[in-house]
Amino acid sequence: MKILKRMNKSNNRKNSGFTLVELVIVMAIMGILGLAVTGFIGTSTKQYKYATKDVDLQYEAQLTMNQIGDLIIDAQKGVKYEPATVAAPVEVASANPEAGYIATASAEEASSEEASSEQSSSDSKLIICNNDCTYNIIYRSSEHKIYLRKDTLDPATGAVKADGQGKESLMAENVTGFTPDLSEAESKNSVGLVVDFKAGDKKYTSKQNFTMRNKVPTGADVEYVAPVEPISVHIYYGGRDVSGQSISYVRRDNSNILEFTSKILGGNNPSQEVIWSYTGRAGDWSSTTFNSSGNTAKLSIGENETSKQFIVKVTSKEDTSKYTSVTINVVDTRNWLTNQEMQNVLVPGATLKTWIEPEKVKNSGIEYDPDDFEWHMESYQYIDGTKTKINNDYILNNNSEERVDYGGGIYLSYHIDKTKHWNGDFNQTIAVTSGFKNKEYDILIWVTLKSDPSIGSNIITLRCRPYN
Structure with a gap:
């Protein structure tokens, strides 16, 4: 009987479960572990986000520099930089750094609004001039973005066609600074570029120098002007330029007439009026003649002509210091x-x-x-x-x-x-x-x-x- 009571008492203890103290202790331990895991996950996620922002900024910077660099390297006629005509935006602390951009207000807005929007701009431009178009790389500081616009030129005037202005396309975001450097463009044919990027509290600056293939004029305040070729006088025989040359002419049994034309090149539409002359006729008794009209001239070698060399000269009527000539060596091969x-x-x-x-x-x-x-x-x-x-x-x-x-x-x-x-x-x-x-x-x-x-x-x- 005593043994049976003891067994019943023991079974009652086993079926009684956890005490309140035991439950409290377990819950406390689980809470501590949960906080630790949550903190670890949160820290890892935040670090991953920061690392992702760094990679994104660097990728965007590299892509932007590559695109701009390709345009600079292939510049054909000129490169110039037009800075913004109003003060750059003033940064104001944001209440939410994770929002992406820092809130801005321009210095003009902070002081007054007297300046006309038609006469001023917060955009700065790097303009690349080619033979048939210009590329406008526009940094719009108010939007923290870089845009690209291609304008088509009129080949006759060099100005943008009436319908030639293109549409702006987005090149880059998260841009807080855009600084071209043309100081070494003349000496080293190199254009420098610094672009600052910022997203949240992450910043990245990309710096690069680009060497242009062509020697082109550059400057911050100089419009491109095509170099003026010096005026030069040319003489043509048989469709080829023989200016300053010596040519051979083989006499024939019948007609021996040499025809020449002139052309004045360079300058700004120079006058084509010329003066023709020649030397070499053996004497007045010779039947050789020389006639000219406008930009053409004819030397007719007479049958009784014994001279073996003639010089035909053409001179600009507008500027007599500009002239050229061709020497004609007459070769009589009829009895070789x-x-x-x-x-x-x-x-x-x-x-x-x-x-x-x-x-x-x-x-x-x-x-x-x-x-x-x-x-x-x-x-x-x-x-x-x-x-x-x-x-x-x-x-x-x-x-x-x-x-x-x-x-x-x-x-x-x-x-x-x-x-x-x-x-x-x-x-x-x-x-x-x-x-x-x-x-x-x-x-x-x-x-x-x-x-x-x-x-x-x-x-x-x-x-x-x-x-x-």
Whole structure:
């Protein structure tokens, strides 16, 4: 019986649960642990937010500098900076630093509102001028933002077209400072830029120098003015500018008229009125004439003219200190080549020689060099009495022997040798052998200078005839 009572008493103790003191102690411990965990999580979250703000500001700064830098580097005509025409905003402490921006009030608002908004602005601009447009990088301090605007220019006046002003696009936010530096633009072709960013209590400053590809005018208060090219007079012959040059002209058997034109460049629409003149005519008995009208002139070399050099000069009528000229060296190549036979008839199996006359080359005003010649050949065939070209300007191999095969057993062989002339000079001789049998051909042979292919000799025609 006693044993049974003890067992009942023990069971009653086990079923009685926690006491009030035990519950209070447990709750206190749990509260302490909860506060510790909450504090740890809160601190971690705050640090994460701060770190994220740093990364965001740095990323925004780098992106902004890259975009502006690309525009500066490629500037074509000029870079200038226009600072704000009113005082920068005055910072006032914000009641909520986490709001993002610090509240601002401009100095103008703090003092008076007398200034006209049309005559003043809190915007500062970095303006990049190109050939067909300008890029306006606008820092609007009242909004803490940077905008980009592209304006299209009128190519005739260089001013912004009536409908050319573009729309502003946002480049960057959280901007509290924008300071271009053009102090080294002239000496080092470099533009510096400092941009300050701020979000909440986080700040970041980005500094960078950009080197421009082109040497362009810069300045804080100077509008871009295209450099004025100095006035210069030019003379043209055959469509190319020959001002101040010496050219060669090969005389022909018939007309020998050289035409020139003038043009005055540079300045601001300079007058195109000019005065033409020339020197070089051998004498009054010469039939050489020179005529001019406006910006054109013609030199006609007479058949009995012996002078080998002329100078044509053109002078600005408005400013006679501006002029230019071209020297014309007249080369008479009409008798450079001599043939062995006066009739020039080449029958099958026969050989005719043609050679260069050193004395004739020297007398034409060309410095004689037997290695400075290149031989040419053209072939024509007579078909039913009609002359037809069958070979265009075939350049022959100097100092070699070669056979030109026309097919069907028809051929022409030639051999070029350097031989000694009767006066002691070396010259070149070409020996041509005909293999033509039943057809008629004309073979045209001439030489040009390797040093100046535009100068060519007279043409020797070999008449290849079949057997009668």
